[in-house]
Every structure is written in C-alpha cells, then in structure tokens.
Amino acid sequence: MDKALIIYWSGTGNTEIMANTIAKGIEEAGKTVENMSVNLANTDMVKEASYIALGCPSMGVEELEEDEMEPFVESLKDIDWSNKKLVLFGSYDWGDGEWMRNWQERMESYGATLVKDGLYVNLEPEGEELDKCKDLGKVLVTE
C-alpha cells in the first residue's frame, strides 16, 4: 500500500509533460511510481495506491475531458479515500483555473485529502513551472 500512481489525460502533451515531471519528483523522493494515460488505468489501481496524482487539462468550458477522464473521475466516487493522499494537476489556456477549483471541490466531496491545491500551468510547462511539478511529486509522497 505504499504505491504512487499518476493517471492523466492529455490531448496535445502539456499535461503529459506535467505528469512526467511529477513522476521525476516522486522518484527523487525515493518512491516508485506508475505513470499512465487514463485509457490504461482502472479504479482498482487507485484502490491499491497510497499516493495518487490525477491530471487533466481544462476542456469543454472549464470541464474535464468528457470521453475518458470525466467517467474515470466519476468512477472514483465510491473509493475509500481515507488513507490516501491526492494531488491534481493540468494545463489550461485562456481560463482562470475554474475547472481545477471545481475538480478539487469534487474530489474533496468524495472524501479525498489533497496535500496541496491543484497545480495548473498555462499551456506547456517551462522553467519554474517544471520545478513546481517536481515539488508536487515530492510533497505528495513525503507529507
């Protein structure tokens, strides 16, 4: 039960870069991590993990991606979140992060504990934003 898991959806690769950088942070903190696109993930994997990072860009109108990520997140509603730690991340463009705030509230309503506020980055992460991604991975597995 000491597993770290990253599950993300990414259309043009920006959120995927965030996922890969969060994975580096987790590994630098001395933990192993599984990092995968949501189409390869299932709810049982989340049940078995202690540390979970979920990523999705802002899509629709400040929404999660509707075909894969939205139903996956819905499937997490009935999981026992009490002994798990969670972070959320994703890329956006023209909005103000509304989708991330809504997603965070939703996960909290499922009983999940977020170790930090959701990390959102404008388009492709660079420089300090990449450092923030790495830190998020470290914080997830050490706090």
Ligand SMILES: Cc1cc2nc3c(=O)[nH]c(=O)nc-3n(C[C@H](O)[C@H](O)[C@H](O)COP(=O)(O)O)c2cc1C
């Ligand atoms: C169909 C579609 C809807 C989008 N809706 C929003 C939005 O509501 N708010 C926003 O800030 N960005 C929106 N974006 C921009 C994406 O969030 C942005 O391009 C992001 O970097 C994509 O991440 P990805 O490379 O991981 O797919 C939208 C993009 C697409 C293609």
